[in-house]
Amino acid sequence: MKTKTIKLHVWRQSGPNDAGRFETYTAENVTEHMSFLEMLDDLNEKLIADGKDPIAFDHDCREGICGMCSMVINGYAHGPDERTTTCQIHMRHVFDRGWDEVWIEPWRATSFPIRKDLIVDRTALDKIIQAGGYISIRTGSARDANEAPIPKPIADRAFDAATCIGCGACVAACPNASASLFTAAKVGHLALLPQGQAERMSRVKSMVATMDELGFGGCTNHGECEKACPKGISIDFIASMNRDLLKSLVVDRGDAEAPDEGA
Amino acid sequence: MATKALTLYDTTIGKKAVMAASGIILLGFTLGHLSGNLKAYAGPTEFNEYARWLRTMPALLWGARLALIFAFSAHIYSAFSLWRRNKSARPNRYQKKVDLATDYAAKTMYLSGPILLFYVLFHLVHLTFGGQLFGDGTIFGIEGYTWEASNPYNNLVHGFQHWPIVIPYVLGNLALGVHLFHGIWSMFQSIGANHPRYNQYRRDLAIMLAALLTIGNLSFPIAVMAGYLEPTTLRFNFPELL
Amino acid sequence: MELKSHEPTGPIEQRWTEHKAHSKLVAPHNRRKHTVIVVGSGLAGGAAAATMGELGYKVKCFCYQDSPRRAHSIAAQGGINAAKNYQNDGDSVFRLFYDTVKGGDFRARESNVYRLAELSTAIIDQAVAQGVPFAREYGGLLANRSFGGAQVSRTFYARGQTGQQLLLGAYSALERQIAAGSVKMYPRTEMLDLIVYEGRARGIVTRDMVTGKIEAHVADVVVLATGGYGNVFYLSTNAKGCNTTATWRAHRKGALFANPCYTQIHPTCIPRSGETQSKLTLMSESLRNDGRVWVPRKPEDCDKDPKSIPEKDRYYFLEERYPAFGNLVPRDVASRNAMYVCENDHLGVGPKIPGEPRRGVYLDFADAISRLGKHTVVERYGNLFEMYERITGDDPVETPMKIYPATHYTMGGLWVDYNLESTIPGLFVGGEANFSDHGANRLGASALMQGLADGYFVLPFSVGNYLGELRTPPALEEDDAVCKDAVREVKARLTKLIEAPAAKHGPDHFHRLLGNIIWKYCGMSRSRDGLKDALKQIPELREQFYREVKVVPNKDETLNQTLERASRVADFFELGELMCLDALTREESCGGHFRTEHQVDGEAKRDDEKFQHAAAWEWSGDASKPVRHEEQLTFEYVKPTMRSYK
Numbered sequence A: 001m002k003t004k005t006i007k008l009h010v011w012r013q014s015g016p017n018d019a020g021r022f023e024t025y026t027a028e029n030v031t032e033h034m035s036f037l038e039m040l041d042d043l044n045e046k047l048i049a050d051g052k053d054p055i056a057f058d059h060d061c062r063e064g065i066c067g068m069c070s071m072v073i074n075g076y077a078h079g080p081d082e083r084t085t086t087c088q089i090h091m092r093h094v095f096d097r098g099w100d101e102v103w104i105e106p107w108r109a110t111s112f113p114i115r116k117d118l119i120v121d122r123t124a125l126d127k128i129i130q131a132g133g134y135i136s137i138r139t140g141s142a143r144d145a146n147e148a149p150i151p152k153p154i155a156d157r158a159f160d161a162a163t164c165i166g167c168g169a170c171v172a173a174c175p176n177a178s179a180s181l182f183t184a185a186k187v188g189h190l191a192l193l194p195q196g197q198a199e200r201m202s203r204v205k206s207m208v209a210t211m212d213e214l215g216f217g218g219c220t221n222h223g224e225c226e227k228a229c230p231k232g233i234s235i236d237f238i239a240s241m242n243r244d245l246l247k248s249l250v251v252d253r254g255d256a257e258a259p260d261e262g263a
Numbered sequence B: 001m002a003t004k005a006l007t008l009y010d011t012t013i014g015k016k017a018v019m020a021a022s023g024i025i026l027l028g029f030t031l032g033h034l035s036g037n038l039k040a041y042a043g044p045t046e047f048n049e050y051a052r053w054l055r056t057m058p059a060l061l062w063g064a065r066l067a068l069i070f071a072f073s074a075h076i077y078s079a080f081s082l083w084r085r086n087k088s089a090r091p092n093r094y095q096k097k098v099d100l101a102t103d104y105a106a107k108t109m110y111l112s113g114p115i116l117l118f119y120v121l122f123h124l125v126h127l128t129f130g131g132q133l134f135g136d137g138t139i140f141g142i143e144g145y146t147w148e149a150s151n152p153y154n155n156l157v158h159g160f161q162h163w164p165i166v167i168p169y170v171l172g173n174l175a176l177g178v179h180l181f182h183g184i185w186s187m188f189q190s191i192g193a194n195h196p197r198y199n200q201y202r203r204d205l206a207i208m209l210a211a212l213l214t215i216g217n218l219s220f221p222i223a224v225m226a227g228y229l230e231p232t233t234l235r236f237n238f239p240e241l242l
Numbered sequence C: 001m002e003l004k005s006h007e008p009t010g011p012i013e014q015r016w017t018e019h020k021a022h023s024k025l026v027a028p029h030n031r032r033k034h035t036v037i038v039v040g041s042g043l044a045g046g047a048a049a050a051t052m053g054e055l056g057y058k059v060k061c062f063c064y065q066d067s068p069r070r071a072h073s074i075a076a077q078g079g080i081n082a083a084k085n086y087q088n089d090g091d092s093v094f095r096l097f098y099d100t101v102k103g104g105d106f107r108a109r110e111s112n113v114y115r116l117a118e119l120s121t122a123i124i125d126q127a128v129a130q131g132v133p134f135a136r137e138y139g140g141l142l143a144n145r146s147f148g149g150a151q152v153s154r155t156f157y158a159r160g161q162t163g164q165q166l167l168l169g170a171y172s173a174l175e176r177q178i179a180a181g182s183v184k185m186y187p188r189t190e191m192l193d194l195i196v197y198e199g200r201a202r203g204i205v206t207r208d209m210v211t212g213k214i215e216a217h218v219a220d221v222v223v224l225a226t227g228g229y230g231n232v233f234y235l236s237t238n239a240k241g242c243n244t245t246a247t248w249r250a251h252r253k254g255a256l257f258a259n260p261c262y263t264q265i266h267p268t269c270i271p272r273s274g275e276t277q278s279k280l281t282l283m284s285e286s287l288r289n290d291g292r293v294w295v296p297r298k299p300e301d302c303d304k305d306p307k308s309i310p311e312k313d314r315y316y317f318l319e320e321r322y323p324a325f326g327n328l329v330p331r332d333v334a335s336r337n338a339m340y341v342c343e344n345d346h347l348g349v350g351p352k353i354p355g356e357p358r359r360g361v362y363l364d365f366a367d368a369i370s371r372l373g374k375h376t377v378v379e380r381y382g383n384l385f386e387m388y389e390r391i392t393g394d395d396p397v398e399t400p401m402k403i404y405p406a407t408h409y410t411m412g413g414l415w416v417d418y419n420l421e422s423t424i425p426g427l428f429v430g431g432e433a434n435f436s437d438h439g440a441n442r443l444g445a446s447a448l449m450q451g452l453a454d455g456y457f458v459l460p461f462s463v464g465n466y467l468g469e470l471r472t473p474p475a476l477e478e479d480d481a482v483c484k485d486a487v488r489e490v491k492a493r494l495t496k497l498i499e500a501p502a503a504k505h506g507p508d509h510f511h512r513l514l515g516n517i518i519w520k521y522c523g524m525s526r527s528r529d530g531l532k533d534a535l536k537q538i539p540e541l542r543e544q545f546y547r548e549v550k551v552v553p554n555k556d557e558t559l560n561q562t563l564e565r566a567s568r569v570a571d572f573f574e575l576g577e578l579m580c581l582d583a584l585t586r587e588e589s590c591g592g593h594f595r596t597e598h599q600v601d602g603e604a605k606r607d608d609e610k611f612q613h614a615a616a617w618e619w620s621g622d623a624s625k626p627v628r629h630e631e632q633l634t635f636e637y638v639k640p641t642m643r644s645y646k
């Protein structure tokens, strides 16, 4: 079993108002079977034993689906492996890259304020969903699920968009810290389905306006998000969202209100 | 939820759409401009006749100029406001950041854009307003390069015999190529002109157009310096219109 | 204490309808006056919060993750059952009910299970209407598969991400209500205690995980949907944050905890690879449809390249022992047999970890590949293969997978009646957090179904019924003495952890040790002596924990992940002890609970005479001396038979 010592430069920041800085640690006896986060767990246990503040980082499922983990590793959002979240990086692959030194940073974006160390606040993404990332269907009022067949290719494509885990790597990787891929994934998922048509125009308007209001940058078509996205969501969905938005504002001017729940 | 009435331009996507639309106008002009200039290869008479013809239609000329001014302003203003926004979306930069998808062209739009702008201004001063500005004197103080009011062909060819004209021209056109390489593809994306079946061709088209324009434009200084295009001794006479 | 199930009587297929028809309601204009707390935003909590918000209640919803979308329901892969009978293969509500009761080894309440089967179809309708992209056939209709050895194809799925898609559906409904102002969401907020006032659940104490602020939230009703307690084993397929704190604290405040020893060990997980392993990864059960499970017949072959081992030297132990079901035997049977071949027969092929038998068996796709072609197999399981390769470095197309059982689901939970109300009035419990529908063993693809049935349909209705009866609860404010006391108590608890006298190790150290004990003695197979041993070890370790746990930073009013973990581990200690006690008291084998003393030919032997009941434990003030109560179970529609998969 291969073992290695790895030098880590980790962003430490005690709270939102702290300026933050890198600190250097040595992770010893890192084995090829460990995951990247297990390496940090191990380091943290040692820090705790030494009475030092362990590195705070977000994680939960550790199987690439909850979207909680979030680190920029040596300049790559979620690390260098394609379609892989931070929690799914295994040291085997880090060894293969010959890395002895690793820089770990949080997602950096105005809309994702840092809470502590590598933990950022991503509630802005929830707010974008609140603006219309849903189909307004009252519980219990649905018709039979098989009443409206959906061609398989359309359903599959909708799935490709729906698979977004809301991790925010797209924002982290984007040179403009834009949330376009995240927003487009939801817009695209619902716009493709017959159920999503009724609110299609109001949805895209409201979600895009909210994305902008929250201080994310605008898309300038670099395509970095698509590469960083652990679910491989295509920037074609951004183009489709753009088209829908233009349509909603130019062709179908209609009502620019978000769907009103009349709470 | 009360959302204020949204206008297209309020959104970042709207701004990109404005950039795409104005970009199309500017691209169209650049193509037209090149195809006109290619007449130089047909000879001085043809070229000058074309220039004269343009000036006999002030409505078209001014219409086009107004459209261009409008497109330029919209393009630049939108670019500027997006740039400001995007800067503030990430004030703290990464210590390390690896780019996986973006390319030189995309990353330097905010560089190639201003270079282009300066070049266009230079180009206008040089060939469009040259007559007014330099009268019968030398152009930009370049010795031996004098303005011939009724001979645009010579104004062009003579110019490319001088490095101070060639260098900005080459730089400007390289910036144009780079700008268009990303800009054309980006335009499709921004207005949502995408379809799984054709998406792969969008890149190809961008490369083709960018290459065509850059190579086409750069051919003139090369042709002049290689002696393929030479000043003419013919005399022309047509009204000086602007 | 007498446990009243409050289940309706009469023909089973009418019970739910009748029950609804005769229950109390709250008029729309009165609903705004009632505050409802929902702890948890998974399928059960998210769906309940969204639905009650939509109905007009003032809902406060809590979760410990940074967004409700990340609840652990997100990780469910395989699918969700529903008695739609879209495949015309003879499925029906009754059959799903029957299968679930039988699958649970006759340890669940019939009325609840029937209602679950009945509601299953509406869940699919609801999800599709929300835009959940279930798999479809070329004709555009919904696709189904047979799951976990079921005789009918009733499982709906969305690639390997069914839980994610269903949760995102519920989450979108929830976000819609948040936008509408009817639900207020409290992410990164952990419930640390329950507030009971005049005999009713009236609020919770929470800790803001960013600022560390501890405060009380008051409501007319509290709903817990905080998921399962599988992480008591330290290693499980659950997310790292899954915990028992919410349910355990409610238990300590008077809610009975039922059948804690019923845990499900899933046979197809990636084996543990070393000491520092932090969690285990599930490989969907669907793999057993095409993969064959085997180990070498001779221990000396365990080190060889599996492909070089000839057919005759391979021990397809499931196929040989269970010819009728083969590789598709239920989860507990598959798991236990894998354990036997590794631990008793020493034929395991898992990673070598010092001081442990090699734990792991092959799951081989070579036959499926030669029969169906590589393309088809990869199309079916491609994403699982990728996941496996990422973790282990091996490609299952080239070399057999290695799998080993891991804790996956907990059938036990807070005791609830037919209305999902616990023994504390006004405290409702849904999803994996309650004990209700799966008896001693859960069928594949039915946890998602239960979570959503509870969340969309049962809880909103039951809460209405409760409030309709209660009308106006006695006034209670956040700054009343009860609440302040509760807050003080929580603070004291955390301080005790922070100020451990001989602080030495972080909480994970103790969690690992606890997990080892539970896994060893209260895992796939349990014995009287082992359990007694565990019952001695756990309190000792717990004492050591309180003495030596080290929390850094040593303050609570800040973001402090060590403190979060320490507080959860503290509760796992008490729960772990109760599990062992429950397992020891249940002198029979049933479902996921296998007692070595109670078996015939290696198969589980139930004792219906003595144990046809749910065991519900009452907190007595001493973690080692809880009081056991029983709810007798009656089976009118599905007659208990011995489960046999031979």
Ligand SMILES: Cc1cc2nc3c(=O)[nH]c(=O)nc-3n(C[C@H](O)[C@H](O)[C@H](O)COP(=O)(O)OP(=O)(O)OC[C@H]3O[C@@H](n4cnc5c(N)ncnc54)[C@H](O)[C@@H]3O)c2cc1C
Pocket (backbone or CB within 6 Å): C039, C040, C041, C042, C043, C044, C045, C062, C063, C064, C065, C068, C070, C071, C072, C073, C074, C075, C076, C077, C078, C079, C080, C162, C163, C189, C190, C191, C192, C225, C226, C227, C228, C237, C238, C239, C242, C243, C245, C246, C282, C408, C409, C430, C431, C432, C433, C444, C445, C446, C447, C448, C449, C451
């Ligand atoms: C890997 C895996 C695969 C699975 N696959 C399937 C499958 O294919 N089919 C199937 O039917 N079932 C499957 N299951 C089981 C099923 O996913 C779960 O039983 C079910 O999703 C639980 O839903 P829930 O709503 O009860 O809880 P969860 O989804 O776990 O939600 C718990 C919620 O409670 C919150 N919470 C917990 N504690 C606290 C606290 N103290 N304070 C505040 N909030 C708290 C959490 O933040 C979360 O929001 C699988 C389980 C796992 C682990």
Ligand code: SF4
Pocket (backbone or CB within 6 Å): A163, A164, A165, A166, A167, A168, A169, A170, A171, A181, A182, A185, A225, A228, A229, A230, A231, A232, A233
């Ligand atoms: S689009 Fe991709 S990168 Fe962005 S949030 Fe979704 S999964 Fe993450």
Ligand code: FES
Pocket (backbone or CB within 6 Å): A058, A059, A060, A061, A062, A063, A064, A065, A066, A067, A068, A069, A085, A086, A087, A088
């Ligand atoms: S921890 Fe859930 S995706 Fe990484």
